[in-house]
Amino acid sequence: MTARIFTGIEDKLGLDKFKAFHKPHLTLEKKDVDQKKLVEEKLFICPAKVYTLNDKNEMVISFENCLECGTCRVVCPEEIGWEYPMGGHGVTYRFG
Amino acid sequence: MSEDKFDVIIVGGGPAGLAAAFVLAKAGKQVIVLERGEYCGSKNVFGGILFTGILEKLIPDYLKDAPLERNVTRRGFSLLTPTGELGGGFKFDKFNTAPFNNSFTTLRAKFDNWFAGKAEEAGAMIITGATVDDFLYDTDGKIKGVKARMDDGDILGDVVILADGVNSLLAKKIKLHKELDPKYTIVAVKEIIQLTEEKVADRFHLNGNEGAALEYFGCAAKGAVGAGFVYTNKDTISIGLGASIKSLMEHKLNPNDALEYFKNHPAIAPLIRGGEQREYSAHLIPDGGYDHISKLFTDNVLVAGDAAGFVNNTLFHEGTNLAMQSGVSAAETVIEAGTRKDFSAASLSVYKTKLEESFVLRDLKQFRKTTDALDANPQLFEKYPKMLEELVSELFTPDGEPKWDKEMKLMGKLLKQESPWGLIKTALAMRRVII
Numbered sequence: 001m002t003a004r005i006f007t008g009i010e011d012k013l014g015l016d017k018f019k020a021f022h023k024p025h026l027t028l029e030k031k032d033v034d035q036k037k038l039v040e041e042k043l044f045i046c047p048a049k050v051y052t053l054n055d056k057n058e059m060v061i062s063f064e065n066c067l068e069c070g071t072c073r074v075v076c077p078e079e080i081g082w083e084y085p086m087g088g089h090g091v092t093y094r095f096g
Numbered sequence: 097m098s099e100d101k102f103d104v105i106i107v108g109g110g111p112a113g114l115a116a117a118f119v120l121a122k123a124g125k126q127v128i129v130l131e132r133g134e135y136c137g138s139k140n141v142f143g144g145i146l147f148t149g150i151l152e153k154l155i156p157d158y159l160k161d162a163p164l165e166r167n168v169t170r171r172g173f174s175l176l177t178p179t180g181e182l183g184g185g186f187k188f189d190k191f192n193t194a195p196f197n198n199s200f201t202t203l204r205a206k207f208d209n210w211f212a213g214k215a216e217e218a219g220a221m222i223i224t225g226a227t228v229d230d231f232l233y234d235t236d237g238k239i240k241g242v243k244a245r246m247d248d249g250d251i252l253g254d255v256v257i258l259a260d261g262v263n264s265l266l267a268k269k270i271k272l273h274k275e276l277d278p279k280y281t282i283v284a285v286k287e288i289i290q291l292t293e294e295k296v297a298d299r300f301h302l303n304g305n306e307g308a309a310l311e312y313f314g315c316a317a318k319g320a321v322g323a324g325f326v327y328t329n330k331d332t333i334s335i336g337l338g339a340s341i342k343s344l345m346e347h348k349l350n351p352n353d354a355l356e357y358f359k360n361h362p363a364i365a366p367l368i369r370g371g372e373q374r375e376y377s378a379h380l381i382p383d384g385g386y387d388h389i390s391k392l393f394t395d396n397v398l399v400a401g402d403a404a405g406f407v408n409n410t411l412f413h414e415g416t417n418l419a420m421q422s423g424v425s426a427a428e429t430v431i432e433a434g435t436r437k438d439f440s441a442a443s444l445s446v447y448k449t450k451l452e453e454s455f456v457l458r459d460l461k462q463f464r465k466t467t468d469a470l471d472a473n474p475q476l477f478e479k480y481p482k483m484l485e486e487l488v489s490e491l492f493t494p495d496g497e498p499k500w501d502k503e504m505k506l507m508g509k510l511l512k513q514e515s516p517w518g519l520i521k522t523a524l525a526m527r528r529v530i531i
Contacts, residue, residue: 008352009350012352071283088224092139095206095288
C-alpha cells in the first residue's frame with residue numbers, strides 16, 4: 001500500500017490534534033492597515049497558513065489552525081495581537 | 097489558590113522549568129509548575145536530540161524508564177548542493193555503551209510528560225491547562241505572584257521562574273526581553289514520518305537501538321539561510337527544516353515550501369520514501385546567541401531555557417541541556433537566596449555568575465558570532481554549494497583529460513565565479529561557526 005503524501009499545509013494540519021476555543025487568540029490590531037498587503041507581503045510566512053484573504057481582500061484569521069509558533073508576532077509585532085490560547089486548548093502535539 | 101503561598105512559581109513545564117522544579121522540590125521547597133498545555137510536552141517541539149548530561153545528574157537512573165527513542169551513534173554533516181550532497185560525519189561504537197554519548201533521539205510529548213512525573217514524585221505540584229497572562233504586584237509594585245487564566249488563578253510566591261519558552265510574553269511584559277528580531281529568530285517546521293523499526297535500521301545502517309542524526313547545510317532551505325535535519329526515532333523519522341525569519345521574508349518563502357524542497361531533494365527523498373506522515377509542527381528557535389539573551393533576573397524573577405535565549409545553534413545544535421542547566425542554576429540560586437530570605441535582584445544576581453561559569457554562557461560566548469557570520473554570507477546557501485557541485489562532479493568524471501589540466505581549468509572556472517579574497521573571507525567567517 002502506498003502511503004498518502006501531504007505536501008500542502010491544510011492537509012498537514014489534518015494530521016494534528018486541535019481543541020478550538022471559541023474566542024480568537026490572534027487579532028488584527030491595526031484596523032486601518034492594507035490587509036491584502038499585510039497578508040501578501042508579511043503573513044505569507046505563517047507555517048500554518050492562518051492568514052488568508054477572502055474575495056473582498058479582507059484578512060481572514062483561521063486561529064483554530066494556529067500552531068502557536070509565534071512567527072506572525074515576529075514579523076507583525078504592531079499589526080497582530082497575539083496571546084496564548086486558553087489553557088488546554090489549541091494544538092496538542094502527540095510526538096513533538 | 098490565593099490563600100496558599102508558594103516558595104517558587106515556575107511558568108512552563110519544559111526541560112528548564114521541570115529541572116528547576118525537580119531540584120527545588122528535592123530541597124523541600126513548595127513549588128508549583130503552571131503549564132498551559134493539556135500535559136507537559138503537549139506544546140513543545142524540538143529537532144529531536146535530547147542531550148542528557150544534566151538529566152543524568154538529576155536522575156542517575158533515568159535510562160531505566162525515560163521514554164527515549166534511539167541512542168545516537170552516528171552524526172552526519174552534509175552540504176546539500178542543488179542535486180546532491182558533499183558529506184561527512186562520524187559513527188563510534190563506544191557511543192553504543194552507557195552513557196551513550198548523552199545523546200538520544202526523543203519525542204518531546206513523551207519525554208517532557210515523563211520528566212513532569214519525576215518532578216511530581218519529588219514533590220512539585222504541576223497544574224496543566226494553566227495559561228499565565230500576567231504578574232501580581234504588591235502595593236510597592238513588587239512582583240508577588242502570577243495571574244493564570246483560570247478560576248482562582250491568582251497564585252502567590254516568593255519567586256517566579258519564567259521557563260515559558262521562546263515567545264516568553266511574560267519576560268517581555270517586564271522588559272527582561274526585547275521583542276524577537278527576525279534576524280535572530282529561526283522558524284522551524286518538522287514532520288514525523290512513520291516507517292518500521294526494520295526500515296529505519298536498514299536505511300540508516302543502524303544496529304539494534306542505534307540512532308542517526310543527520311544535519312544538512314548548504315541549499316537545504318531553497319536558498320534561504322537555514323538548515324535541515326533527519327533524525328531516526330524507533331520506528332519514525334523526525335525530519336525538519338529551520339530558517340532565519342529574516343531570510344525567509346527576503347526569499348518570500350513559506351517555511352513549509354522550504355521543508356517540501358528539502359524533503360524532495362534527491363539526497364533526502366530516499367530516506368523517507370514510503371513513510372506515512374503522522375504530525376506536522378512549527379516552533380521558533382532563539383538564534384541570537386550570547387549577545388541577544390534576555391536579562392536573566394530582576395526582583396523576585398529569574399528567566400531560564402528558551403525564554404532566556406539559551407540555544408547553541410552551531411554544528412552542535414544543543415538546547416535541552418542548556419535549558420536543564422539553566423533550570424538547575426535558577427533553582428540553586430533560589431535556594432541560596434532563601435537562606436538569606438532576600439529575593440531582590442541583587443540577591444538573585446548569582447544566577448548570572450553561575451551561568452557564566454557553566455557551559456551555558458561559555459559556549460554561547462564562544463559562538464557569539466555564528467548568526468551574524470551566516471547572515472553576512474548568503475553565498476553559503478546557494479552560490480557556493482552550486483559551485484562545489486560543479487567542481488567536484490567534473491573532477492570526479494574521468495574523461496581522458498589529465499588531472500592537472502582539469503584542475504587548472506576548474507581553478508580558472510572557480511576564480512571566474514568568486515575572487516580569492518571572497519573565498520578567504522568566507523573561510524574566515526566560517527571559522528567562527530565551527531570552532
